[in-house]
Amino acid sequence: MWSVVSTGAVPAGERFDWYSDIVSREVMPAALSSERPAEFQGEAAVLDLGDIRASRFSLSPLRSRRTAAMIRRGDPEQYQLALLRKGATSLSQHRNECTIGAGDLMLWDTSRPSYNQMPAAGGQVQATILLLPRNIMPLRTQRLDQVLARRIPGDRGMAAILAAFMTSLEDHGAECTPEELRRLGTVAVDLATACLAQHLDTEDQLPAEVRTQALVQRIHTFIEHNLGDPELNPSAVAAHHHISVRTLHQLFHDQGESVRARIRRRRLEQCRSDLADPGLRARHVSAIAARWGFSGSVVFSRSFREAYGLSPTEFRALCVPEVLEVVEAWGWRGRPVRRRPVPVRGRRVEGSS
Structure with a gap:
């Protein structure tokens, strides 16, 4: 179940200060500012996925700065990977800078100083974020540094699959049992790692289990997009992904249903x-x-x-x-x-x- 906090019940003149305090106390120390604090509205929610968490937020445009002194005061030691659902935002971190729009992804490191700005002209901002502890990410820190504050287009490749997963997680995560959410947490880490690795062109360096999980997710996405094709069958699925039918069946062995049964269902x-x-x-x-x-x-x-x-x-x-x-x-x-x-x-x- 999503744990939600919202400015809705707070008097209008106090909402921005209340939200800023919540962020600094419950998330991590940061300096927030707004051009229109009296008009500020914000809602944030967190979903527990076992080793990781997912969060979502909807808020009026603001600016956020995190300095080295603030990091020393408190640091969740996370990589945070965001899918922007609505609006626009800019991020500066580790000598990198990017601006993203709806459908894009970007990564930042809570252990490094950063500056984030949401333009007032962009209107309300909505995002879904994976909160990934640094110690569970299989990619080396030096490699991940290269993708901090870089725009990752969410309309192709592994990024598109990850974006679809994060959207589904936000829409349907509350319907899942705690055990299902823990399994989704494992999938989230695998997909996030595969997406970042592909963006870094280091996919071959991933652990075998991560590559396998990413391949299974690509196959599921392919099946969903081609259900209307009467020729969709295990042979067609295997051929599209350049694997044998036997390998395809082995991948689905732990899925609880065969490829043909999934297509039919x-x-x-x-x-x-x-x-x-x-x-x-x-x-x-x-x-x-x-x-x-x-x-x-x-x-x-x-x-x-x-x-x-x-x-x-x-x-x-x-x-x-x-x-x-x-x-x-x-x-x-x-x-x-x-x-x-x-x-x-x-x-x-x-x-x-």
């Missing part, structure tokens, strides 16, 4: 989402099946019934708002169920319980 989940969408009710079931890569309606209907306990047509009928009220009262959550008629305004619709 994600296709079914996408079809189920479309069937529940009121805006797509005019679209034929077979068209939805084809959109997500099923080769025929018979195969799709059989697979859907095996997964959810009712046919696609029956499921779509249950997504009529009036029927949903009855179904939700029964506690149905998409598990295989025993069929029985559902009364709707004097008529009977085949449903489930």
Whole structure:
């Protein structure tokens, strides 16, 4: 669960000072300033991922300076890797300087002096940050120094995969159990390391387990982007990533499902989402099946019934708002169920319980 602090309950005239105090006491000593302190609004949250943490923040533009004296007063000894979701910001550290916009990433070291500025013209700033203890990063400090305060475009390569992961973590992390969050923490370190290594062109120097985890994440991303291709299968996945089918199956051995099973499950989940969408009710079931890569309606209907306990047509009928009220009262959550008629305004619709 995200632990949240917000200026929302603080009187407007006191918000900036309150936020500055929270940052210096709970995060690390820093000098914050704002052109419009009376208008300042800010919210920050932290999610525990075991050995690391993730944070997110949304705040009005400000400036932040961290000096050597402040570092001596308090230092979490972290690398902090940020994905900017909204706005713009500039960072200076270790003789490097960069300005990034929405979709970009950048890295800084809490053990080095830094200066960060968010231009007032850029409006509200939102970011997701991985807080990575220095002692768990497998890349050497001298190598990481080269990427401090450098813009990392988040729209290609490992950076794009890491950005997608961080976005998903912010959107769905609260739904995960503590054990799942610890596993996600391991994935986060591996992806962050692979992203930085690729940016430094040192990917071959990474530990084998880190390279393996990064490859698995690339494969998952490839599958997600190609679910609509009816030719998507283990052979196509392996060929795209220049590995053998046998190696691909070995990579998925510890994933809990085979490559083919993952493709099938994600296709079914996408079809189920479309069937529940009121805006797509005019679209034929077979068209939805084809959109997500099923080769025929018979195969799709059989697979859907095996997964959810009712046919696609029956499921779509249950997504009529009036029927949903009855179904939700029964506690149905998409598990295989025993069929029985559902009364709707004097008529009977085949449903489930």
